[in-house]
Amino acid sequence: MRFTATSRKHNADEGATPDAYGNAMTTDGDDTRIVVAGAGMVAHRFLESLLSRGGPEWRVTLIGDEPRHPYDRVGLTSFFAGSSPDDLELERAHVDDERVRFLRGDTVARIDRAASRVTTRSGVSVAYDHLVLATGSYAARLAVDGYDHDGCFVYRTLDDVESLEAFVRRRSAELGRPLVGTVIGGGLLGLEAAGALQGLEVDCTVVQSSDRLMSAQLDRPAGDALRRLIEARGIRVETESVTTRLDADRSGQVIGLEFRDGTYAQTDVVVFTVGVRPRDELARGAELDVHPRGGVVIDAACRTSDPRISAIGEVANFDGMCVGLVAPGYAMAEVAATRLLGGVAAFPGYDLSTKLKLSGVDVASFGDAFAETSGALDVVYADPVAGVYKKLVLSDDAKTLLGGILVGDASAYGSLRPLVGGALGGDPVAYLVPSGGVAASTGELPDAALVCSCNSVTAGTIRTAVHEQGCTDVSAVKSCTKAGAACGSCVMMVKQIVGAELAKSGAALSTALCEHFELSRRELFDAVRVSGLSTFSAVIARFGTGRGCDICKPVLASILSTLTGTHVLDGENATLQDTNDHVMANLQKDGSYSVVPRIPGGEVTPEGLLVIGEVARDFGLYTKITGGQRIDMFGARLEQLPDIWRRLVDAGFESGHAYGKSLRTVKSCVGSTWCRFGVQDAVGLAVQLELRYRGLRSPHKLKLGVSGCARECAEARGKDVGVIATEAGWNMYIGGNGGFTPRHAVLLAEGLDDDELLTAIDRFLMYYVFTADRLQRTAPWFEALDGGIDGLRGVIFDDRLGICADLDAAMARHVDTYEDEWRATLDDPEKLRRFASFVNAPTTPDPSLAYTAERGQPRPATDAERLGSGVPIAGTTLEVRR
Amino acid sequence: MTLMDSPTPLAPGIGLASSEPVTDWVRVCDVADLEVERGRAALLGDAQIALFLLHDGRVHAVSNFDPYSRANVISRGIVGSRADRPTVASPMYKQVFDLRTGACLDTQGKEPMSLPTWPVAVDGRRVLVQSVSQ
Ligand SMILES: Cc1cc2nc3c(=O)[nH]c(=O)nc-3n(C[C@H](O)[C@H](O)[C@H](O)COP(=O)(O)OP(=O)(O)OC[C@H]3O[C@@H](n4cnc5c(N)ncnc54)[C@H](O)[C@@H]3O)c2cc1C
């Protein structure tokens, strides 16, 4: 679509509301002025699509009422896992483009169609040749008494999650206990919100008015299976539960909810996830067609009833429906941009496929999940014990895949969803049995099949990227096509296609470690083991090129440590070590270090505590108890490290590995020695394990835990190896981790005695060290093994690969050659030389360090404090008055 | 930044037995004080510099101040190469810098910022740095 000169140059009401933006844009007669109302995800995609294809004549005014750059709302929940608002920001280049003016934090208040202008709340008036409405939705609250008490939240914007988090922290500090929370609404969003609350230590219940969770996507049996999974995660679920009133205390803080059946529940915080309402008020005010159930009515070209106004994203109503998913919004953005650029495009209708992003809970629903097509057949696989329910919906001749539901194991989602509408190719059951996702091949996937629904990337586009744009791995395809760049659920699928295409052209998917080594970590491990080489220079001369980098050097440091058992700072080893291993302490943000004395199993004597206290006091260190049952001392300077270690060594401590890709700690509960419930000596075992595996270098960090009974106070199932005592012996769990994608460890073996347990852990750890990829934690590692956990049992207990002797010997060598790395450093003047602060002033402290006091302890001064805002700061060491 | 072997004519006075700075070249340490591919920090007046002795015997000096983390840690980074450029990776957020020019070769998604560099001369066993950064 092009605009005529007359329509472009109109300036009807310029006298009334003088405006820098509108005027500036009308000066050049060839410009096309676009106004975009709303700066959310879909607006951002529109901008990107228009600007990447359009020329300099396009002038866009983007108006968004959130005081931020457009951000990734789909990833909002990762805020609670530590993503900062900056991390969530979408590609800034499109907003910073010189053709764009961004009115951030301003709201479009009115559309004047006659004058072709919009007016914002702050009084700016902007003329448009074409207006795009991308205002999204409001998060709805329940229309019951008390919906706006303090402590009631919605879950839509960064502001929402920031205030939710702040409230939970403040309120639980006030009450002196963890909070009890309620999420009202058991859909996708509600479950995500419940996961987030749980992460804030809130004891959480999801209240759902219908008879099952995710009722828009799941049938009853799937909803029931999901419920069991959610409850197993420690989140309570109440279905057919209708909230009628929210109660507050005298200060207006929410304290309880009342349900239709008269029951009452206590709560300290409420999150509403009861659906969204399109923000169509601008369209109503301008008398555009609005659907009776809400949403600005659009046609397949995304045009509203005024052809000079488009609507895209959640605010748009197509075919009687608004949809709260980002993929259809992106498709609309592409259509609207293409149309403006003069191309032909039509919105094909909604794809309602979704996958839940709650970690540890696999749920996906796609295509005709409810088998509404006439004559549709269901194929169902259910394993209630494993918490798995899978259903495929097929056409009446059982040949064409129409849709499906996957609960408990959604690994097949990536390969199945693109097949919707096409031939299933093979026995449907093959896709449903446990390894279905892996077995399903992508070879027959038609070029037109949509692989990445968020960014509308087809299998054909990915193939072209490989063959014509020279992409040889997933990340290249991702930057080239955007496949997998949004929700990420298709990444495995993309990887398979890239691998298959490369194989066709005789190449293979690159598993190269970095530009210096063509080998993967695992191959390099074998190469070093077989060749017997023992230095980096020799290995890179033989198997690599160049002088290495911060990727391959630490990997080789780890491999050489396992295979030769030499000290991390011996000779050339010292040049390979990553950040913390470099000086055997934890680097902190200002360049100082923290020291964490090893306290095996968390067991420490009063004398030991006094020593640590004295060291911290004498060196002016900030102290904090860690999550691994140790004490961390912060603010040590490079040149102080040996002095600190000396004091610790003299008192019978060693420093500890609180860093590096190595064994960190073995956490334990107090066990049967003291606990009324304990059935075995958890501390004794933890001490034994920590002393056995300390110093073991591995592909990623390793943590262990031991609990004295099934109550699991040591949270051992959050560890790579978790040991839980039973009357019948030790149960061994593997593959747990915390962090960004927390995982619960799964049972590997039951009822082991002490020796059996040690052998099993020895082999598990060594097999992992021998074969895992760089930065692959134990869970994804064993899942990718042939046969998964059963395959692993075969290797460890039945010696199916005939490598147990090797594994045992490697571990025996590790245990025998372990030395206190810090003491060894103190004993070696060559190594000690490296701890000089400056080569020409070995004991002069880094003059840039500055500290200030907070709660009676030192902390690094902020930039503002350094610039002299009157806060007392001290260089290097701070006297803290007690 | 560059290496000048001792036969190369240096600034007047360099290469003599004096350990005093001559013109603006400052003797910082001996080559033997450095270790191949493991950096060392040094004080140069008020500035903190990071010295790197490479595999091929060259010595480079860049600022020890990491502009991304705003901490003086560059000397503690891993030395390596990108194609034929010698590099150091900051130990803090892993931005990679060209040791010869200070240019940032891998910004880890941040805005490019580079490290100031200093001319270096190796005179026999001594390492000399010109005290005006480039
Ligand atoms: C926690 C969470 C998880 C989600 N997970 C998924 C998922 O896994 N998969 C999926 O497909 N979708 C998911 N969604 C939904 C997805 O985020 C939305 O579908 C998508 O963001 C819609 O984009 P939009 O641009 O239409 O609306 P929005 O992103 O809401 O953007 C609209 C913007 O316009 C602004 N605005 C409104 N009116 C005006 C005005 N008058 N003037 C100026 N500015 C205005 C709003 O403040 C807002 O910033 C999730 C949503 C949330 C909240």
Ligand code: SF4
């Ligand atoms: S896990 Fe069992 S033994 Fe250990 S502290 Fe808890 S209740 Fe006691």
